Amino acid sequence: MNQAIATKRRTGPFETLLDYEERSLAHVAGRPEMIEAPGHWRGVGFRLGQRRLVASFDEVVEILPLPAVTPVPGAQPWMLGVANVRGNLVPVVDLKLFLEGERTIVHEGQRVLVVRQAGGNVAVIIDELFGQRTFNDSHRAGAEGLDDGRYAYFVSQAYRLAEHTWGVFSMTLLTRTPEFRQATT
Known part of the structure; x- marks a missing residue:
């Protein structure tokens, strides 16, 4: 017993x-996103204007709803201001305005990608968030149409998945661009 x-x-x-x-x-x-699979690439899918883009997971710190933004006098038009993100002041940039000269139409449910940069993070407004995208080598495609104009410096490769072509957008190159780093007029 x-x-x-x-x-x-x-x-x-x-x-x-x-x-x-x-x-x-x-x-x-x-974790699945931490496992390296040969020939696979994962990133965060988003839309700017008519372009479907994807940024590496290594470059995007987090995705947030658009926080309240306080304008900064004397800033470039694409520099919307700063936002308090958990006690840290983070610059908020209208990425489409910076790249295309056209302001993003802000709507309910708007998202920002918080991106690493030297000296602190920066939040970039996007038109639409698609979430995680996974591609393999067989999806590689030409970046024609995604790499024209100001995008040419930031998009060097693309993937074709179903009926959409996704340009790989380098947030690292963006945050190192002198014009992007000089947000004052």
Whole structure:
């Protein structure tokens, strides 16, 4: 009888959870987005104007609803101002206005991509968010039409998936561009 009680104690809820934890830790393979798969590339898909673009996960810190923006006097028109993001002041840029000269129409549910840059993050407004996109080498395509005008410096490759071509947009190059870094008039 004592052995039955001891067995029952070892299989209680807490012990069961400990067993689950031990077994799951023994088989950790890593988060799917952290696993390197040869020939695969993942990024955050978004739209600017008529272009479907994708930025590397390494370049996008987070995706947020458009925060309240305080204008900065003397800033370029594409520099909308600064926003308080969890106690940090983050510049907010209208990316379409910077690249195309056309202001983004702000709507409810508007999203910004928070991007790494030297000296702190910057938030860029996009027209539409598509979320994670995964491509493989067989999806590679020419970037024609996605790499014209001011986009030429930031889009060097593309992927074709179903009926859409996605240009790989380099946020790193964007944040290193002297014009982007000089947001005052």
